[in-house]
Amino acid sequence: MHPLKKAAATLTALTSIMVINFTPVASADTAGILNDCDPVNYADKDSSSYVNISVDQAVYRYGPYEKCREKGGLQREDGWKIDYHCFVVNSSGNKWTYARFIPPGTLPIEMGWIYGGNLPSGGSVQKC
DSSP: OOHHHHHHHHHHHHHHHHHHTOOOSOOHHHHHHHHHTSOOOOOOOOOOOOBOOSSSEEEEESSSSTTSOEEEEEEGGGTOEEEEEEEEEOTTSOEEEEEEEEOSTTOOOEEEEEEGGGSGGGSOSSBO
16 A cells, blocks of 8 residues: 555544544533533623722632632722623522623732622623
8 A cells, every 4th residue: 555545544534533532521411511611701891880888808810700700809908990791680580780890909900790689789681
């Protein structure tokens, strides 16, 4: 057999083995979390003034669900400013606001989701 044909046949066989043995990493239990918590950026549709959280402390997350991984935490006394961008109501019926979190001092600005119950008036009034 010609060396190029032999190499092509070997490559085809290896590819078939790789396809047959491929198993997805996400299970049925984690598939929803991966989709619901994928980071997505939304435009700033809400022109309201900056606010602070309405509770003593709260977390912001990668997605609009409590099951989504925490991105950071806020404490009212630290003076964080929150710039609402928009909101969604998740499949559990809870309102979450996508926002820009502006820390005091020189810490970096973050983007993420925060539960409406932690915000004045329930968060943003503009739908994402």
